[in-house]
Amino acid sequence: MLASVSSAVLQGVEGLPVAVEVYIANGLPSYNLVGLPDNACRESRDRVRAAISSSGFKWPNRKITINLAPAGLRKEGAALDVPIALAVLVASKQVPPEAIANVGAIGELGLDGSIRTVPAVVCLAGAIDAPAVFVPCENGRQAAAVCDGDVRCNETLGSLIASLVGLEPLAPVIEPDGEEEEYRDEKDFADVLGQPMVRWALEVAAAGGHHLLMVGTPGSGKTMLANRLVGLLPDLDAQDALAVTKIHSAAGLVLPAGGLxxxxxxxxxxxxxxxxxxxxxxxxVLRPGEISMAHGGVLFLDELGEYPVKVIDALRQPLEEGVVRISRAVKATTMPSRCLLVAAMNPCPCGEGGATGRCRCSDAARARYSRRLSGPVLDRFDLRVEVQPPTPELLFEPGSGESSEVVRVRVAKARQKALARGVRSNAELTSSQLQRYAPLTDDAKALLRKALENGSLTGRGLKRVRSVACTIADLLGTGEMIDADVASSALGLRASLPSILGRNNDEY
Amino acid sequence: MNTDRITLAALASLPGMGPARLRWLTAQYRPSDALEKLRKGSLNSVASGKVPKGINQKLLLRWRNASRQLCIESLAQKYDECGVSILLPQDNAWPFHDDIEPPSLLFYKGAIELLASSRKVAVIGTRRCSSVGRKMAYLLGEAFATANVTTVSGLALGVDGASHKGALAAGGRVLAVVGTGLDVIYPKKNASLWRDVEEKGLLISENPLGAKPEKWRFPARNRLLAGLSAGVVVVESHAKGGSLLTVDEALARDKSVMVVPGSALNAAAIGSNALLKDGAVPVCEASDVYTELGWAMTHKKVVPEAVHAGTLASATSGITRSELASRILGEVGAGDVHMDSLVMSLGLPVHMVMAQVQQLVVAGDLRCDGSTLCLP
Structure with a gap:
């Protein structure tokens, strides 16, 4: 007899629906799993058999054929254990077919019949198109957040089947959690002592989605500052929350208790x-990379100068397009990668940055260090600031700056203005949009022209400065026109890099 | 350009032709005769005078072959195109009349009148200098510029280049003696500085166009540096290095040798400190140089110009632009200051301070190095 249960497998960060079909015929006892299963999937036979036995059912000693459709797609992992078990039981007439009509299931089986969690449940559950989806208990909340159908959880295969045939009441439908996620792990911006310049740069970065490079001596607090940036960003919108949850689920990261x-x-x-x-x-398995895991948030590269050149250059296209396209011989996938890149680096290998009398680096070593960053990569950073350690007096004072909450409100307002322009953040504005939404006053034009003429600004830099200026205007609420003050404020946040990195090289 | 000059330049461009060999050749013959004899192969290797090392039949054969390839007309055209002129001992501007090893000719580009000035000081030092060394060289160059002293150096990396940058930044006179042909920019990294010197100062060399940066040319260049200057200031030198050779040349010519003291722990100052132990004159500021050379100097104080006034009052704080600008310039005038400290001491919103600072930077009233501000 034939039975079919819907389930899903993972491809990149997306689930793909899979139908688990079982056909039991007379013949010599055998178990054939077809449809390109990998090892974990093939081994399901032993788990399923033991689980069925220990749940009080009988293993059909006949010719069993299991097909995972579509047959051409590789199936990985043990998430198909539960649907296979259900289909086997129906095909062997131990469970009536009506019980599994319109049912989807995901889960790994223990030998004792318990249902265990599997990675990427969020992605899988989202792909199953069934009115009722059964998932492992640990993942109920997360699955409920993405699933259109009812999500139910059972501890064991026995109780799952009992509830399906009506011996037990169905497990309650899991409701997606509506609670606000706490900001508990996020460190407060008020901890930053002094450092008004980089505080401002972080606020602008958060508001406009501008990539930020911090250059400073060791101990100037670059890492501490970057940790606080994420606290300035507004909550993810529903669409992003879903995408981020899927990526994190696919990557096997710990998801919040609330699910999303x-x-x-x-x-x-x-x-x-x-x-x-x-x-x-x-x-x-095509796993999402760090840049996808940072989608919607912050990708922080500490000690940028130490990253392999290949890694940094590989970031260029995903940062530009907001998606990563990965192609391998047998499969290809696209994963979202729209993140705010924040990088920190020392001004030179010894970290003292050519500070008179303290830097121990030779010219050649400094030149080598700054050469690691290709021009195109540096160009991605709209904001570049030199971070100076807080003065000793400030270190003994309690933090007196604004807290993350206060700044977050301003940032959210600026982001809303960007949304009204049809982009997620001002960093995405094109030249024509800038012309339309953030025109320059004559004063501002004169100022920028002068900066272009004296070589402190390049043509490519001009567009970036304009979009930063647009963000600053949004934050300050100075209105549509970009005046000379706002433009020069934006100019100041784009410190020319050669002067930071190879200070004494070029200046003296 | 007259034929004598260009013929001499042609002789200088023969393979293996160094200053001593050229001097030996020109001491015996007029340039055109020398060229003719070389071409015929009739030059006698033991003709007269003290014969320099390495002149033998093999070299004469090479010279014969190479001289037959020379085309004086096209060479003259090349020099014209490059804008490079030739200076000979009979010229008024010739600076090496009583040198012990004078060059036979000089190639130059730029303001030749700089040679006439008697106030020329060479600033030399290692290419691998420390950041303090670089800064010292820069400051010396700046100070010489404001005192109308010509900074002479070799356009190398490190100390040499830094002193020129300082002098050029302060609008002073610079004279560079290089070890390559004037069309072979070396080191490449100093290309823009090289062009600045060409435009605003004087670039000289005893090497013909196309001369590559071969090792032997640099000690020879160092003797010219020493010979041209009234004194030599060593900023930093390793235990061994070209600077020490220049010092030897300077001593041989009875020129003052002055040294900037360095830290005893600074590897880049071991050689220069050793000179101090041997009795060189210590230099801590430019006036030490003037005292040693016996030059009376009146110091010209640099006073920051008045701030250009603006009229717009900024809305939030009630402080006018010009007030803000002058307060910023006042803070920076007291010493280099980081944006953070400036913002905190002014007690104004960061975007406001930054806006004003950038406007001052764009106008050229301030210089911004990373986030550190200083006067231009």
Whole structure:
């Protein structure tokens, strides 16, 4: 007899629906799993058999054929254990077919019949098109957040079947959690002591989605500042929250108890990261990379000068397009990667940045260090600031600056203005949009022309400065026209890099 | 350009032709005769005078072959095109009349009248200098510029280039003696400085166009540096290095040798400190140089110009633009200041201060290095 249960498998960060079909015929006892299963999937046979037995049912000693449709797609992992077990039981006539009509299931089986969690449940559950979806208990909330149908959870295969055939009441429908996610892990902006310049740069970065580069001596607080940036960002909107939750689920990250990731993520990969780990990929399963895990949030690269050149250059296209396209011989996928890039680096290998008498680096070492960043990469940073350590007096004072909450309100307002222009953040504004939404006054034009003439600004830099100016105008509420004050304020946030990095090289 | 000059330049461009060999050649013959004899191969290697090292039949054969390839007319055209002139000992501007190893000719580009000035000081030092060394060289260049002293240096990386940058930044006179042909920019990194010197100062070399940066040319260049200047200031030198060779040349010519003291722990100052131990004159500021050379100087104080006034009052704080600008310039005038400190000491919103600062930077009244502000 034939039975079919719907389920899903993972491809990149998206689930793909899969139908698990079981056909039991007379013949010598055998178990054939077809449809390109990988090892974990093929081993389901032993788990399913033990689980069925220990749940009080009988393993059909006949010729069993299991097809995972579509047959051409590789199936990975143990998430198909539960649907296989259900279909086997129906095909062997131990459970009536009506019980599994319109039912989807995901889960790994233990030998004792318990249903265990599997990675990427969020992506899988979202792909199942069934009025009722059964998922492992740990993932109920998360699945409920993305699933159109009712999500139910059962601890064991036995209780799942009992509820399906009506012996037990159905497990309650899991409701998506509407609670606000707490800001508990986020550090407060008020902890920043002094440093008004970089505070301002962080606020502008958060408001306009402008990539930020901080250059400063060790101990100037670059990492501490970057940690606080994510607290300035507004909550993710529904669409982003879903995308981020899926990515995090696919990547096997811990999801919040409420199910959906509502706060922007903060990812800080170590500089030993490989290009694949940064961008995503892998030979068998295409995993999302760090840049996708930071989607909607902040990707922080500490010690930018230490990252392999290949890794940094690989970031260019995903940052520009907001998606990563990964192609391997057998599969290809697209993963979102729209994140705010924040990087920190020392001014030179020893960190003292050519400070008179303290820097121990030779010219050649400094030149080598600054050469690691290709021009196109540096160009991605709209905001570049030199961070100076807080003065000793400030270190003993309690933080007196604005808290994250206060700044977040301003940032959210600025972001709304950007949304009204049809972009998510001002960093995405095109030249023609800038012309339309943020025209320059004559004074501002004269100022920028002068900066262009004396070489402190390039043509490419001009557009970036204009979009930063637009963000500043949004934050200050100075209205549509960009005047000379706003334009020069934006200019000041784009410190020319050669002067930061190779200070004594070029100045003396 | 007259034929004698260009013929001499042609002789100088023969392979293996250094200053001593050229001097030996020109001591015996007029340039055109020398060229003719070389072409015929009739030059006698033991003709007369003290024969420099390495003149033998093999070299004469090479010279014969190379001289037959020379085309005086096209060479003259090349020099014209490059804008490079040739100076000979009979010229008024010739600076090496009583040198012990004078060059036979000089190639130059730029303001030749700089050679006439007697107030020329060479600032030399290692290419691998420390940041303090670089800064010192820069400051010396600046100080010389304001005192109308010509800064002489070799356009190398490190100390040499820094002193020129300082002098040029202060609008002073610079004289560079280079070890390559005037069309071979070396080191490449100093290309823009090289062009600045060409435009605003004087670039000289005893090497013909096309001369590559071969090792032997640099000690020879160092003797010209020493010979041209009234004194030599060593900013930093490693235990061994070209600067020490220049010092030897200066001593051989009875020129003052002055040294900027360095830290005993600074590897880049071991050689220069050793000179101090041997009795060189310590230099901590430019006036030490003037005292040693016996030059009377009146110091010209640099006073920051008045701030251009604006009239618009900014809305939030009630402070006018010109007030803000003058307060900013006042803070920066007291010493380099980071944006953070400036914002905190002014007690105004950061965007407002930054706006004003950038306007001052764009107008050229301030200089912004990263986020550190200083007077231009």
């Amino acid at each position: 990731v509502k706060r922007p993520p903060f990812r800080a990969p170590h500089h030993g990261v490989s290009p694949v780990a940064m961008i995503g990929g892998g030979t068998r």
